[in-house]
Amino acid sequence: MKEIRNIAIGVILGLLTAGIVFLSVSPPRGEPIQLTPRPSEAPIVISIQGEVMQPGVYSLPIGSRLQDAIEQAGGVTTNANQISLKLATLLKDGDAIIIPSKGMAESDIPETQSGIIERSNSSVFTEACININTATAEELETLPGIGPTRSAAIIDYRETNGPFYKLEDLMQVSGIGPSTFDALKEQIETDVYSGCK
Numbered sequence: 001m002k003e004i005r006n007i008a009i010g011v012i013l014g015l016l017t018a019g020i021v022f023l024s025v026s027p028p029r030g031e032p033i034q035l036t037p038r039p040s041e042a043p044i045v046i047s048i049q050g051e052v053m054q055p056g057v058y059s060l061p062i063g064s065r066l067q068d069a070i071e072q073a074g075g076v077t078t079n080a081n082q083i084s085l086k087l088a089t090l091l092k093d094g095d096a097i098i099i100p101s102k103g104m105a106e107s108d109i110p111e112t113q114s115g116i117i118e119r120s121n122s123s124v125f126t127e128a129c130i131n132i133n134t135a136t137a138e139e140l141e142t143l144p145g146i147g148p149t150r151s152a153a154i155i156d157y158r159e160t161n162g163p164f165y166k167l168e169d170l171m172q173v174s175g176i177g178p179s180t181f182d183a184l185k186e187q188i189e190t191d192v193y194s195g196c197k
Contacts, residue, residue, distance in 0.1 A: 050099035051080035129196035
């Protein structure tokens with residue numbers, strides 16, 4: 001009885017060994033998989049003008065930021081308004097960037113070249129919050145659509161009539177209508193109200 005059991009175990013082990021050997025030496029079935037390199041993504045092409053050392057059109061990798069475009073253009077000039085730049089802005093193909101100079105109002109930049117200027121959802125301008133009750137003429141002139149004449153009118157109005165209470169009170173100043181107010185309302189505040197995000 002023991003011998004029969006030993007023979008049966010031997011036969012089973014022999015069959016298992018033969019099966020393993022057969023599987024390891026048999027050729028693989030089906031077509032081999034060939035790995036191909038990932039296709040490289042086409043670069044984005046942007047235009048950068050204004051206060052940079054080498055204005056022009058540049059190709060940049062997808063995922064590039066405003067900082068990368070400025071570096072490609074040789075950096076900014078000494079006249080650049082660096083405080084107003086959002087260097088981490090993600091660029092897209094076809095963006096037209098204008099690096100503003102000190103004292104340049106956003107309204108001075110043509111609509112056709114406003115790729116990442118704060119008139120849409122993306123921006124190279126920060127939204128600095130200006131208190132219209134305490135701001136100097138120079139600070140007011142950083143707001144879109146506000147030049148020396150309008151900043152002087154704002155200061156004259158608040159000196160004559162007292163501080164602004166609501167943001168909309170700014171439209172009582174001569175020369176500031178609804179369209180100008182809409183362009184700057186998210187960048188101003190009073191002592192009580194703020195439109196800044």
